[in-house]
Amino acid sequence: MMKRSGTPSWLICFLYVVGLVSHCSSVVQMADLAEKDALLKAMFKPWKLAQYTMSRFFTTSLLGEHLGKSV
Known part of the structure; x- marks a missing residue:
């Protein structure tokens, strides 16, 4: 998944996983x-x-x- 600009996709996905492990209940958290x-x-x-x-x-x-999907 490629983005045109801004925060890289892999970094957003990494933060999402870290948030789940940290028991964050929303993207705001x-x-x-x-x-x-x-x-x-x-x-x-x-x-x-x-x-x-x-x-x-x-x-x-x-x-x-x-x-x-795997690459």
């Missing part, structure tokens, strides 16, 4: 986690991650078609 955790903060430093970044990524129609 996951975006907040990226701003509070030292390692995640360093990983996301070049990009401003907002809740709508994750919401848009996970509501796109391409997600279902490509997430389960």
